Amino acid sequence: MNRTRVAVLGAGIVGAACARELSRAGFDVVVVDRGRPAGGTTSHGEGNILVSDKGPGAELELAKLSLRLWPQVVAEIADEDPRAAAAIEYDPKGGIVVATTDDGARALTAFAASQPGVRTESLSPKELADTEPALTREVTAAFHYPEDAQVQPAGAALALLGSALRHGARLRCGTEVVGVSVRKGRITGVRVPGEVIEADVVVNAAGPWAGQVSALLGAPIAVRPRRGEVLVTTPMPGVVRHKVYDADYVGAVGADSGDLRTSAVVESTWGGTVLIGSSRRRAGFDDTIRPEVLSAIAVKALRLFPALADAAIMRAYGGFRPYVDDHLPVLGEDPRLGNLWHATGHEGAGIGLSIGTARLLRELLTGAEPAMPVAEFTVDRPAVVAEEAA
Known part of the structure; x- marks a missing residue:
């Protein structure tokens, strides 16, 4: 039986977490990054996993979900590779x-x-x-x-990505997306120099560059x-x-x-x-x-x-x-272009929220009941499909 092919664009911590969740769920995953894993925003963060800075609402619920999942994920990676888990430097110090x-x-x-x-x-x-x-x-x-905690962000991203690779994911470093292949209003692959990487699902996890990538794909978002x-x-x-x-x-x-x-x-x-x-x-x-x-x-x-x-x-x-102007992540399928999903817009909270974001993405793609409501993260809200992104 053919597995669903997923191209995750971005090898930062959000992309790595998504790749891990999806590869563990049986998807055929390839991670594409124009640079190196954790080489962009992830390596320039402080590694915070916080609930202390979030007021009531969807972002706080996502933070609480992520907070519950982080120790589980660290323990799972420790079973696979203790050295990788140690490099995460997970510290629930408060x-x-x-x-x-x-x-x-x-x-x-x-x-x-x-x-x-x-x-x-x-x-x-x-x-x-x-x-x-x-x-x-x-x-x-x-x-x-x-409940506040901390990780070493680059170490955490590489540990998540390594786990994804152990579950069958592939990594394409130094590979820049230059275009998109579309058939009947749905993405069928992403164009990179010299070839098309065919995909049934494309996940835009390019962090601060997600706005540029989305425009390149033909469905711009205001990140x-x-x-x-x-x-x-x-x-x-x-x-x-x-x-x-x-x-x-x-x-x-x-x-x-x-x-x-x-x-x-x-x-x-x-x-x-x-x-x-x-x-x-x-x-x-x-x-x-x-x-x-x-x-x-x-x-x-x-x-x-x-x-x-x-x-x-x-x-x-x-x-x-x-x-993003409304300070909420962007998570879900783009209604303008089938098979395109976004997982970005976390601002300074991406390290902490990456695990919960990946879990929700896997649940949405598999048709499972999401662990929390996701309506506030949709792609078609005004702050995301903004006039300047059109």
Whole structure:
């Protein structure tokens, strides 16, 4: 019996997660990427798996689904390849969100109370000091989110992709999609230099480049890049114990302006380095590192962790998030072109949401009952099929 052929466009973490789910479900999967696996946005992320930054609605439900699935997926990969699972560096360390003004405290308290099904713990000043000794004492409210976790993003993507390959998927690196093959209003394959890769289903998982890819395929969607930068210190084991961020971060994530927005986001890695973010701005695909952006990030981080004033910065990096105006992922079949599916638009949450997105895609393609409602992620909503994408 012939298996359904699926071409997944993009070998970042969302594409890798989709390839794994579909290959395990019996689909004949090929992953196509113009570069290398995890070589784009995925390798420039912090690896967050968060519920703490998401208000009530579909994205929070997807985050909760992903949060439940991540430990299962890590355990499954560990059974296949313990070294690959170790490279994921899955760390359910929890997160702490703080406010430093009275208005911020009221907003943070209301936000924490609005998140259905999310565990939160209000921390007293003493509890906060015991939990994060290096954190500033000028805090007006603090909430612990014990369910927040972290992974090493490139390691996680490669582990997911490796699992997909073990289940029969194939990988085409250095292969750029240049066109599409269509018959009777349905995609039958994607054109790459010198050939057509035939497919019964094409999944656009190209992250910030999904808008460009969708236009190339003839069904444009309004996914655009939103740039961010991160500072990385030399190893400072034990200085920062959780992911800690100022409540302003939630506002920066939800901001619609293309102007620069910064907020204090500080966390450590397994290796002891401290990641300091974050920024958001719309700059197209300009990958220039701007010193003034790094400076603004550092200033806000020092207000949370004054001890970082003596930290040695080892490097800085930046990347592009796949941005949609309504701040929701895009998941589902494109009504304008049969056999074309999209799995993109997660902005800065793609690492955490990748596992849940892949599970929903597999359920939709197999006709199973989705694990959660997906109506808010549809391709034909106004923010996705926007005028500028037409």
